[in-house]
Amino acid sequence: MLALPPLYPIVDPAVVRDGRDPVDRARSLARAVLSGGAKILQLRMKGGPGGADAGDVLAAAKALRRLTRDAGCLFIVNDRVDIALLADADGVHVGQEDLPCVEVRRLVGSRRLVGVSTHTVDEARAAEADGADYIGFGPMYPTATKTDTRPQRTLDLLSEVKAAVGIPLVAIGGITEARIRDVRAAGADSVAVISAIMAARDPAAATRALGRLAAAS
Amino acid sequence: MLALPPLYPIVDPAVVRDGRDPVDRARSLARAVLSGGAKILQLRMKGGPGGADAGDVLAAAKALRRLTRDAGCLFIVNDRVDIALLADADGVHVGQEDLPCVEVRRLVGSRRLVGVSTHTVDEARAAEADGADYIGFGPMYPTATKTDTRPQRTLDLLSEVKAAVGIPLVAIGGITEARIRDVRAAGADSVAVISAIMAARDPAAATRALGRLAAAS
Numbered sequence: 436m437l438a439l440p441p442l443y444p445i446v447d448p449a450v451v452r453d454g455r456d457p458v459d460r461a462r463s464l465a466r467a468v469l470s471g472g473a474k475i476l477q478l479r480m481k482g483g484p485g486g487a488d489a490g491d492v493l494a495a496a497k498a499l500r501r502l503t504r505d506a507g508c509l510f511i512v513n514d515r516v517d518i519a520l521l522a523d524a525d526g527v528h529v530g531q532e533d534l535p536c537v538e539v540r541r542l543v544g545s546r547r548l549v550g551v552s553t554h555t556v557d558e559a560r561a562a563e564a565d566g567a568d569y570i571g572f573g574p575m576y577p578t579a580t581k582t583d584t585r586p587q588r589t590l591d592l593l594s595e596v597k598a599a600v601g602i603p604l605v606a607i608g609g610i611t612e613a614r615i616r617d618v619r620a621a622g623a624d625s626v627a628v629i630s631a632i633m634a635a636r637d638p639a640a641a642t643r644a645l646g647r648l649a650a651a652s
Numbered sequence: 653m654l655a656l657p658p659l660y661p662i663v664d665p666a667v668v669r670d671g672r673d674p675v676d677r678a679r680s681l682a683r684a685v686l687s688g689g690a691k692i693l694q695l696r697m698k699g700g701p702g703g704a705d706a707g708d709v710l711a712a713a714k715a716l717r718r719l720t721r722d723a724g725c726l727f728i729v730n731d732r733v734d735i736a737l738l739a740d741a742d743g744v745h746v747g748q749e750d751l752p753c754v755e756v757r758r759l760v761g762s763r764r765l766v767g768v769s770t771h772t773v774d775e776a777r778a779a780e781a782d783g784a785d786y787i788g789f790g791p792m793y794p795t796a797t798k799t800d801t802r803p804q805r806t807l808d809l810l811s812e813v814k815a816a817v818g819i820p821l822v823a824i825g826g827i828t829e830a831r832i833r834d835v836r837a838a839g840a841d842s843v844a845v846i847s848a849i850m851a852a853r854d855p856a857a858a859t860r861a862l863g864r865l866a867a868a869s
Contacts, residue, residue, distance in 0.1 A: 483700005488749035489731065514706065517733035521755050532705035538738050 437548065437568050439603045439625040440474035440509070441649035444642055446499070447479040449487070450633035457487055461495040462502070464638060469506040471642025476503055477528055477627075479513040489518065496522035511550060516542050526550060526568065531558065536565035552607075554585050556592075556599045563600045571627065572596050574608025575618060579630060590621040597622030612648055619652040654765065654785050656820045656842040657691035657726070658866035661859055663716065664696040666704070667850040674704055678712040679719070681855060686723040688859025693720055694745055694844075696730040706735065713739035728767065733759050743767060743785065748775060753782035769824075771802050773809075773816045780817045788844065789813050791825025792835060796847060807838040814839030829865055836869040 446468060448460035455463075457480060468476055478499050480487040487495075496512050500522045503510035511526045512519035516539055519527040526548025529539055536551050543549060551562035552571040562570050575588055587608070597604050606623035611631045618626055626649050635641035663685060665677035672680075674697060685693055695716050697704040704712075713729050717739045720727035728743045729736035733756055736744040743765025746756055753768050760766060768779035769788040779787050792805055804825070814821050823840035828848045835843055843866050852858035 481700060483698060483703045486700045489746075489751050490749050493751055493755065515732075515734065517737075517751065517759055520734075520759060521751070529706075532707050534706050534710055534734065534738070538710060542734055542737060 436601075437603055439569055439605065441619070441625050442473065442642070442646040443475050443477065443605050443625045443627040444468045444471075444473045444632050444645075445477045445479050445513075445627055445629045447629055447633060448495070449481065450630060456491075458491050458495045458498065462498045464633060465499045465502050467638035468632060468642050469502055469508055471632075471639040472646050473506075473508055473642055475509040475511065475625075477511040477513055479629075481514070489515065493518050493521055496524065500524060509548070511548065519543065519547070528552070528571070536562055536567050540566050550605070553596070554588065556596050559596045559600050559604075563602050567602060569603040569605060569624075570596075570600065571605045571607050572623075573606055573627075575606050576609030576611075576614060578609040590617055593618065593621045593623060597624075612645060615645065615648045616652040619649065625649070653818075654820055656786055656822065658836070658842050659690065659859070659863040660692050660694065660822050660842045660844040661685045661688075661690045661849050661862075662694045662696050662730075662844055662846045664846055664850060665712070666698065667847060673708075675708050675712045675715065679715045681850060682716045682719050684855035685849060685859050686719055686725055688849075688856040689863050690723075690725055690859055692726040692728065692842075694728040694730055696846075698731070706732065710735050710738055713741065717741060726765070728765065736760065736764070745769070745788070753779055753784050757783050767822070770813070771805065773813050776813045776817050776821075780819050784819060786820040786822060786841075787813075787817065788822045788824050789840075790823055790844075792823050793826030793828075793831060795826040807834055810835065810838045810840060829862060832862065832865045833869040836866065842866070 446464045448457040480492045509525045512524045513528050514533050528550040530552040539549050548568040550569045551567040553559040559570050603624040605625040605627050606618045607627035610626050632638050632641045663681045665674040697709045726742045729741045730745050745767040747769040756766050765785040767786045768784040770776040776787050820841040822842040822844050823835045824844035827843045849855050849858045
């Protein structure tokens with residue numbers, strides 16, 4: 436069974452628009468997150484119109500692979516299995532509209548992790564049956580980083596989902612310092628954080644503070 | 653050396669919006685194109701915001717793989733190498749902003765084809781040096797199917813590019829019945845067609861007519 440670090444930072448360079456190119460931004464955000472002590476890190480760069488070019492996502496993934504390896508940090512790539520393989524990531528994370536878990540597993544084998552975003556008990560059970568190593572569950576709170584989110588989940592539903600599966604659960608969606616304790620108490624093995632780190636004035640300090648809270652609660 | 657069929661239809665279900673879901677639309681467009689005699693076919697379903705879900709692209713790719721195999725037609729998937737592998741496509745086609753040709757080759761091996769979109773002599777030479785099996789070249793004429801196209805290329809430049817590389821060249825971008833002869837005469841081994849087939853009242857008949865013209869010119 437995978438032991439997930441209690442804090443799961445997601446690096447999404449689109450959250451911060453500072454004029455630099457997205458690859459540079461991803462790299463410097465990852466450096467900050469790692470210096471804040473992260474032991475798992477996901478790269479999320481959505482493609483498509485107005486989004487990131489796959490070539491840039493691969494460049495960022497390779498850069499983050501080097502940084503995370505040096506830091507002894509697990510490295511997960513969102514959505515694109517081809518990029519996860521080329522960057523030699525430790526795993527890939529997919530949503531319900533991405534490639535199905537069983538197909539992802541065919542490509543990545545048993546050595547790499549597969550995480551699946553879920554929103555209901557049924558989706559969580561299906562992900563486990565399909566061989567996911569962990570599930571994401573949310574959104575727990577209002578969040579600005581996803582435009583197409585479903586309605587918020589409740590802490591009670593989180594507990595139900597946690598009870599329904601044997602694999603680790605990562606809570607996601609609008610989780611801040613003030614909310615970590617509740618989410619962990621409801622059963623989250625780990626908490627994914629995007630905005631509270633990406634948009635922080637000092638992302639390294641934010642990672643450190645959130646990581647301490649997550650570990651202590 | 654790959655011998656490309658002279659007509660290269662691209663199935664892009666986003667070109668036609670008929671209320672059906674994109675997977676159904678892709679399947680019926682592919683059926684029409686195959687009944688029109690196509691011997692190579694590319695599936696292009698762009699992802700991202702407002703675009704296709706990767707799960708749908710995979711479903712369409714698997715459906716088209718079955719249809720093309722039965723018809724003895726080469727099947728190429730645009731952009732997503734992971735989906736090309738999972739669908740057992742004959743190849744993958746990437747643009748300059750997609751995954752680099754050498755990286756794509758690492759994933760698909762030598763058994764599958766890699767096509768690369770190019771717009772200049774330098775890009776064409778680089779694609780060949782990187783191991784592409786064929787290049788796309790365009791856009792030759794104004795086209796409605798790409799929002800971010802570069803300025804039109806000329807027939808003279810097509811001839812220059814053709815002379816600069818040893819691999820087959822597929823001309824693309826706004827190619828219609830009236831333009832096939834010019835493009836072929838300038839050196840195109842094959843002509844890629846999207847709108848003139850996708851938006852035709854009878855896509856099978858359009859494929860047949862374009863295929864005859866392409867073969868005869």
